[in-house]
Amino acid sequence: MPDFVSDFMQIALEEAKAAAERGEVPVGAVLVNKTGEILAKSGNRTEEMSDPTGHAEMFVIRQAAARCRSPRLNDCDLYVTLEPCTMCAAAISFARLRKVVFGAYDPKGGGVEYGARFFTQATCHHAPEVVGGVEEKASEALLKEFFEDLRD
């Protein structure tokens, strides 16, 4: 049996690398249904799209929901290279995702294990299973390289 988690995280990492090449913060995401079919994949596109909500997670959720013609994506799983921020955590909850697998932890901007910890709030009405730290080093390395290059 192939290691699906690792496979999907590799695809998310490719999206993150492509984002960096476009000058975007290198975060990538893949949204998968319960049979393992990829419904959407994307990197960050905040600058390209002039969209303050343009995180990778938001694009894959919106694209997959449009494709499924439903604002609810029950039994679907999200793979993303960085801990989702608070905005994306709430969007994940609204979309009723089953599971979120993420790479690097984000103490400064995360909303799952840090900050608002949205899934633990009384105002959160659906919480997915969460697995953090998958391909953590590769995810972190992309972000570190990007921000080091910015400072040069």
Added chain:
Amino acid sequence: MPDFVSDFMQIALEEAKAAAERGEVPVGAVLVNKTGEILAKSGNRTEEMSDPTGHAEMFVIRQAAARCRSPRLNDCDLYVTLEPCTMCAAAISFARLRKVVFGAYDPKGGGVEYGARFFTQATCHHAPEVVGGVEEKASEALLKEFFEDLRD
């Protein structure tokens, strides 16, 4: 001098009414620049667009940012009939909005005065001025009527 706050909330209320007529939760929003020009207005379109992120605030932020060709909307103000949820609060922060004026408070799903209280989190890197309870009764009445009709 006209009462701009009241004028903009009336427009947001009209968007909320139009949302109800489309079968959407009646919330409406208007985004205005510092000279009082309306950059975008919208109601909720979650069901119509099959978009779990399809809140009124998200549409006006994305539309205004696209129009301004920038993911940052400094000096712009948001008028919305319901306290923003946690997702929208974070989007407001990312967009660098100057001020948020909202109608009804939302103890069950709000993210400004309730729940995650996102603007008070250490992971929130820009907090707007917030004014709640403007046209509160009219905003609440629309929501109450909508949910009562659903139960009939």
